[in-house]
Amino acid sequence: MTSIKKLSLHESQKIAAGEVIDRPSHCIKELVENSIDARATAITIECIQAGKVSIIVSDNGHGIAYDDLLIAYHRHTTSKINSCDDLQTLTTFGFRGEALASMCAVARVVFITKTAHDAHATELIVENQSIISEKPAARSTGTTVNVHNLFDLVPVRKKFLKKDATEWNHSLAIIKSFIAQHLSIHFLVKHDGELIFNCPPVKLYKDRLSQLYGNYIEHYLQELSMYVHEGIHIEGAITDCRYGRFDKSALYIFVNKRLVKNYHLVKALLKGYENSLQPGKFPAAIISITLDTTVIDVNVHPKKEEVLFQFPNLVDKAIANAIKETLLKKERSQFSPAIISEENATVSVVVAPYDPIIQVPSSPFIEEVSLPPISFVSEKEVSKLSPSFVNVDDANISEQQSYAVSFAQPEYTFVGIYKKTYMMVEDKDGLLIIDQHALHERILYDKWVMASESFETISLLFPVLFTLPEHEYEMLQPYLQLLYQYGLHFEQQGPSLFSVTSIPVFLKNESFENVIKEIVGWIYEDKNIAAENLYIKLTDKLRALIACKSAVKAGDILQEAMITFLLNTFYNADFLTCPHGRPMSWRLSVQDLEKKFKRDYLY
Ligand code: ADP
């Protein structure tokens, strides 16, 4: 028979502490917030084994006075409020006085701290909520808190911690958001002895984005035009529409200095770009919104990431306008017609002395020199233009033949190709305009949905090296077999270093690294859906990706054979959209034309 027992205060506090601090990233968040509250201008964050073994946050803030130190690790001890009335005027992060107490309940915590008035620093070690050692120590004014062996005292909690890479990923997201927000603080971040970030203070938000995402991003950055309207004040920095990431992880939105996760605000941000971003791509941005606390409530969510506004539309509009204005200003100030995505901008690390010998030639169906739009190029001419290392286009030819045998010859007359993109065809129902890329993409996609075999690959003579953060590799782990099946083979060479051993034939000259990054982006975006559903979704996205990369592009000049193949396939199938859901064709019926030219009255 079970009997109800009252837990000791000590035990129940441990359980409650686990609610406040449930993973290393929460510890980091609380410690860094304390450092910021202590007016620190330099903060160092150092983790060992994703913070499971050690989290050390060190600052040059005002330190903790000796008497305060002796009680700071107890619950509900805070220097930030005296009574509930103070909550209205609070400008600090912390006020509950729970964080240090919770850490001391679930780990061994070492404090070393000194105020400007102290002759020397004090080291205090707390374990299981009691002081186990106290001695003088050496350090300049400020505080170091070292949280050792998190959850060793609470094994059930420890069990719920994820792999190092996943935990570190969570922590990095938090750390980056602090760096993005606090421009005047020098942040230093280390993991397992490796320097991850060194970010001295900066004046502009755009410089923080450069520090976080690499100098190459600089060209695409623009400081946000200051927006002040109806008590809403917006500042920050954004990338322009030439830059595109595969995920939303570089979007930082702060409301009154707190990071918020709000779907509407992200939507408003994207709206500011007015469809100028490439589909499926996201910008990098820091948006800092300041508004009157009477119109928002930031304490709705216990972790304070959700935010509710009294007038949400006003805030959405303000964000969209600020972005629109900023982009317009940049457009006016520089002439930059080229669309450059992150794929083109990222320099992939190629350590091999030569380019890989496998340079997949461009398709003989496609001619890239400038010719009048509706002319065909003979195969002979094309073969002169294409390098002849490996003829991967055998694959395209066989693709063409395998369709050709089953075709009934449809009745249509090919009229021409407008803007090297839109195939125009006349048939009995009128004029049909077909997007050449969307159609080829659809054909390839459908072929791979039907095919059960693995993808053809090319082995590289000289391996191409690329870097991938450990935590991203960790995210890919459950899907490696799937990637292999689609011809994406790579091997780990060292921490964060990988070599490509073979590539899918169809990927042509695409950067392998970018393809992998795109896949990581998908997983990141869908990390909350069930594993088996994600597997299915990834399979489908991979097919669509490979179809997209392999298909003829807008602007490619097609050979006669390719045009015939595409159109015959089109007339023998039942296509409506490309694999991404974009429309593929548009019909101008005889009736519509006659109506337009007012010829219908003749009948
Ligand atoms: P809260 O931040 O909610 O007040 P905490 O448990 O996080 O509660 O911290 C308790 C108190 O310890 C703080 O109110 C502050 O006075 C002091 N403290 C903690 N960390 C630091 C630090 N890095 N520098 C100075 N004082 C600190």
Ligand code: MG
């Ligand atoms: Mg605190």
